Amino acid sequence: MATRPRPKTPSPAAGPLKRYRSSVGKKAVMAVTGAILVLFLIAHAIGNLKVFLGRQDFNHYSHWLRSVGEPAIPHRVFLTALEVVLTVAVLLHVWAAVSLARQARRARPVRYAARPKAHEHRYATHVMRYGGIVIVLFVIWHLLDLTFGAVNPKGGNAQPYDKVIADFDPSRWYITLFYVVAVILVGLHLRHGLFSAVQTLGWGRQRRYPAVRVVADVVAALLVIGFVSVPVMVTIGVLK
Amino acid sequence: MSELFTEGAPIQDTKAPDGPINERWDKRRFGGKLVNPANRRKLSVIVVGTGLAGGSAAATLGELGYQVKSFCYQDSPRRAHSIAAQGGINAAKNYRNDGDSIQRLFYDTVKGGDYRSRESNVYRLAQVSVEIIDQCVAQGVPFARDYGGLLDTRSFGGVQVSRTFYARGQTGQQLLLGAYQALERQIAAGTVTMFTRHEMLELIIVDGVARGIIARDMITGEIETHIADAVVLASGGYGNVFFLSTNAKGCNVTATWRAHRKGALFANPCYTQIHPTCIPQSGEHQSKLTLMSESLRNDGRVWVPVKKGDTRKPGDIPEDERDYYLERIYPSFGNLVPRDIASRAAKNVCDEGRGVGPGGLGVYLDFADAIARLGRDAVAAKYGNLFEMYERITGEDPFEVPMRIYPAVHYTMGGLWVDYDLQSTIPGLFVIGEANFSDHGANRLGASALMQGLADGYFVLPNTISDYLAKGPFEKIGDDHEAVVEAREAVKDRIEKLLSIDGDRTPDSFHRELGALMWEYCGMERTDAGLRKAIDRIRELREEFWARVKVPGENEELNQNLEKAGRIADFFELAELMCIDALHREESCGGHFRAESQTPDGEALRDDERFAYVAAWEYTGHAPVLHKENLEYEYVKMTQRSYK
Amino acid sequence: MKLTLKIWRQKNAADEGRMASYEVDDVSPDMSFLEMLDVLNERLILEGEDPVAFDHDCREGICGMCSLVIDGTPHGPEKATTTCQLHMRKFKDGDVITIEPWRARAFPVVKDLVVDRSAFDRIIQAGGYVSAPTGSAPEAAAIPVPKADANDAFDAATCIGCGACVAACPNASAMLFTAAKITHLGLLPQGQPERYDRVVSMVDQMDAEGFGGCTNTGECTAVCPKGIPFETISRLNADLLKASRG
Ligand SMILES: Cc1cc2nc3c(=O)[nH]c(=O)nc-3n(C[C@H](O)[C@H](O)[C@H](O)COP(=O)(O)OP(=O)(O)OC[C@H]3O[C@@H](n4cnc5c(N)ncnc54)[C@H](O)[C@@H]3O)c2cc1C
Ligand code: HEM
Ligand code: HEM
């Protein structure tokens, strides 16, 4: 029997949009949406740090979020637009992640008996996939908590500052712990994610890798510190 | 010797055109018939082998529009043994303006071959060499370049010009990948059908003409029949008859030997090339030998202890108890004498009991002086990766202890006899690359095998085969044709026989023993008595093989020992012919050294009066028949080599 | 040395397969890993058992035929070394060594440790070449290639098509293999006309063969016996994005 040649079918993914359905295309989608999410997180972390400037400032910031550009832009349009962009980004990001993970599952039906030894940062795949799921769960909880207030001691209608303070009350140390763990996971996700995005978008070169790794690590670390500081400070009573 | 062979009619015509040598190839091309493009689709060609020769031929024939079927025993055409070639490929481009020319490449090759090759063929090879480089560069072969971005070259193996193109130490790999990619392109285009993990086991001859092959699908065991209008063998060399060689484990003689049994003459089987710088055998388990680049001899000094059986560590042997024998015997060339001379000298000192390492089969290649002179860093820069490879294999660091090296079988100049058109004595059967005997005479120059493989595959065969194919359309032949059935049944019987013996020795154990025998008596130095003894032993061992071999498993599966056993069976027959050829050639020339024929100071002594011919052997089933093709030199004068 | 080998045995593609355990004595540290298996096989034949099938040919690290996942690592513990070049002195007396085939859907097991890697050939068929029919070539010196590009192209071109990258990748992705070819041809002037079509078809073929997608884990380069650089993957990504933008 002859060795099976490549079937002569027209390229399955012709056309620019379809191109993003190839495995490489999906990664590009992930990198771009991931980048949007990172920008949001940076902004969010900076916004959060305003807690340290006091109740007034923080609440004002929250209010400002809803009234950006008024009167040119109607009330809450900016925030809604931001939410839409974020939602779409998350959906696309997760869609790409899930379909790549499924492709990978199918690609290795029989696993190795010997535990594969990690040479590089193989753990990254696990951090990205399982970590991603935890992050999604966290964000859902987080929205119910601090945006809608459904699971917040102060309820939905309280001022943001109060919600935050009540949330991370020393008695609720386990919530703080949950946030800290979640944020660290986000940090690990970004540590690989930022590096990975550079590679995916085609800018990775041997001589640049060391610098890209450092930048990714520093950005991830700063974000983690920025985020974590708020709940921790509340729990240990620095912020009241 | 008449009990061993008989002499038949000499070969009269090699089909080389006459006239001035530089016009012959043009003349041949113009004189050959062509096949109209529309008709090529209706003509089919089988190409066995996907090395440089077969890969380039199949791709080119596919591009021309023939229907090609390509075969290899590996799982991908890219793995053919050509991949292992390191040093480079020669071409008379004269980019260095150092006086190179087609004429000089031609001259060097004829001389290097110790005046046992054909002038017309070699001249054509030199002419075509120029086109090869163009072709390979166009395919994207990443040859080494200088800072101006132009192609770099180096000098190689004792020639005085810099005409060797290279891609670091992986020239064969890069050239083969170029041919492989061209081949895959044709497979995608549908002109070439690829059969990987298929082994050709028989040639189909109908009415005296080659019409196809019987091949075994190595995964299912199915015995398949493939019919075509012409068959091209590009199945490589047979150095593995020695068991230990630098060849890949799967290299075999089966394809060419089966054709030989069906009537193709086998030329100069005894011409083998032995490479002086290989890593020596480390024990009984050794399965193959690894070549170390010859460039090491530029800075390393070769020595052995003066005393026999000296077991001291090399570092403990004082300077005056060391014998730098190459520098002693060949003061002007020293450690840089040609391959055959360096190899034989190493054998001699080991035979005297002065060899080093396991079994006393090795000599030191010492870099201590070079390290002292140039500094460790400079040596590392030059030879670092070779040192690493050596250390990986032997566990010894050449910076600390001298390397041990020993000669190993490397290349076979002999092969199926072909005419100027690369057609064997069976019409419709063409043979290219290392599988034929054509261009290197009794000794191949470094970097010339790649050149010949690609010359044959890209340029020569596609031109000459059209003259044959133009005779078509050929009669349709069914799988049930008498001759086809017979070939198929013969293959099945043989396999069944091998599986049914169920003896008590493994195939490898026979191969090892045959190899040791050949190395001892038909290796670097051959004698009348030794060769006669070898022939007797080979015959005994062959009988024992057919009585005691144990081939496990069955045919209908991937059965690597069945594959081996079939190849070894053919090696036995070839080995005998090699010894007969070596015995009858009472002169020394190139890679063939007869102890009886040497100059007073121990150098190879040619006998042009009696032996300036190609020995082409015909298979009979008993004593083979020798057909001589006389070699005439119009353009190069025959002289004796000297390196003192 | 005395060793225990746990080897994957599978009669053919249809068979389920299982691990089997073998003891080998008298292993010399100078043996290569494959020679150690040769010795085992010689014994199995004489004992009337089926010898272990494994792929190999050149035994000098260049043909890409040998494979074997040794204790979880393709080509075993020594860096930048193929299985055939791995020597037993890297192991200790009494070691238990697990030997498995490459695991990937696109590389189905043929028998024991032998897998079918023809998917790689089909990826090359999809565009891993320069269309330069014999006879059409211009003079070789006509197009200079900057030395740096030639070197980078060469680094990528040394891929031996062994498939260790797939075996090591947590996604069983063929990205490094494919990227090596894209990079080799994409860096040379000869490769430019087909550059963007090539990347599109090769990536499509890679997906169609059932390999996983790359998530930049980098295991592949870590085990690659030829050290094909990680940046080749980024170069492929760049070319694909450029091709997609039209
Ligand atoms: C270690 C080493 C280094 C070398 N270095 C150089 C160098 O630097 N320069 C140089 O010019 N030369 C060099 N040579 C020699 C050169 O590599 C070979 O002579 C040349 O590559 C042979 O090419 P080929 O196409 O004839 O055969 P090969 O490349 O050997 O190909 C043989 C093909 O035939 C197939 N085949 C064989 N038998 C069968 C069968 N029965 N059925 C089906 N298919 C079959 C195989 O699958 C394979 O595809 C070197 C050789 C070695 C061993
Ligand atoms: C650990 C420290 C964090 C604190 C204290 C914090 C606090 C807040 C607060 C107070 C809000 C409500 C803002 C408002 O409604 O005005 C908010 C919204 C939000 N947070 Fe966080 N957050 C943290 C971490 C994170 C992390 C790690 C993520 C993402 C991974 C995240 C994602 C979001 C999102 C998506 C919203 C909704 C924004 C919107 O309504 O548009 N937060 N956060
Ligand atoms: C919501 C759940 C999430 C899941 C399931 C998820 C999953 C993944 C996965 C599987 C990858 C590929 C990892 C790899 O390259 O190995 C990835 C990449 C990435 N993610 Fe997420 N992620 C999530 C949320 C986020 C968030 C909130 C951010 C940003 C703040 C983010 C930023 C990134 C970035 C920048 C990348 C790199 C893209 C690339 O590899 O090119 N992700 N994500």
Ligand code: SF4
């Ligand atoms: S990239 Fe490396 S590991 Fe992958 S096939 Fe090529 S040589 Fe093997």
Ligand code: F3S
């Ligand atoms: S290990 Fe796999 S995920 Fe990509 S970087 Fe290598 S192919």
Ligand code: FES
């Ligand atoms: S056998 Fe050729 S690379 Fe290992």
